[in-house]
Structure formats: C-alpha cells, structure tokens
Amino acid sequence: MKYKIIFLLITIFTISCEKPNPEVQKQNLSGYWEIKTVKMPDGEKKKFDVNTVVDYIEVKGDSGARTKVSPKFDGTFTTNGISEDFILKIEEDSLRMYYKTPFDEWKETVIEAKDSTLTVKNRDNKIYTYSKFKKFDFEKPTTDN
Secondary structure: OHHHHHHHHHHHHHHHOOOOOHHHHHHHOOEEEEEEEEEOOOOOEEEOOOOOOEEEEEEEOOEEEEEEEEEOOOOOEEEEEEEEEEEEEEEOOEEEEEEEOOOOEEEEEEEEEOOOEEEEEOOOOOEEEEEEOOOOOOOOOOOOO
16 A cells, blocks of 8 residues: 555656646647736746737747737737747757847747646746737626526
C-alpha cells in the first residue's frame, strides 16, 4: 500500500511538471484577446477591467499578425489598419513570437496559450495575461411566468 501511494505521488508530480507543448500553444494563438493583467518585473500587478481595444491574432503556419481592434456593439470590430507581423519559432522548448517593424524588433515568449487564456512575457520581463474576448450581449434575459 505504501509503495502505491509513493508511485501515485511521483506520477502526479511528473505530470504537473510537464512543460506546455509549443505546437499545441501555436494552435491556440489565433483569436480576439482581451488584456486582463500585467505583472511587472518587481511583482506589482496591474488589472484591466474594461478594455476599449482588443488584440486580434491570426496565425498561418509559422507566421502571423497582431492587430489592435475596437469592438463595436453590433459584434463587429474597427481597426486603424496597422498590424505587426511575427514569425513563430520553437526555442528551448518554448514558443516565441518574433516581431519586426520598420521601427523596432522584439520577441515575446508564450508562457501559456490555451483555448481561453494567453500569457506572454516580453523583453522587459512583463507578463501579460489575456482572456478570449466575448462579444457584447445586450439581450434581456427571458423569464417564464
């Protein structure tokens, strides 16, 4: 019985220490992402409860683009037409997004990319956590009488 418990604990520990699969993360990047928190290098955390701008990320193969868009009440989005292209690379078992514009170059490391959560670390060691944007829903709840 004692050995079964030890084996179970070792198995749980091994599974919980597994790193995220960068190929799976890549599949989860596309979509509309709303920033929720930024964790600063000193540990301070900033929350964002309301956002007027959302990041739209589109991935095709090993490249993609990130565009700032503003959601409208009718479920559509407006944009200024400016997007930042990136290249995806897997390095040191992590997914990295390499950006290059006429003005700058930088990379972000994807810490987590799940269906509803995206967390990235930038070159300034700030950790950005996003959640999938949900369209506005103004329908009145119905009540059955």
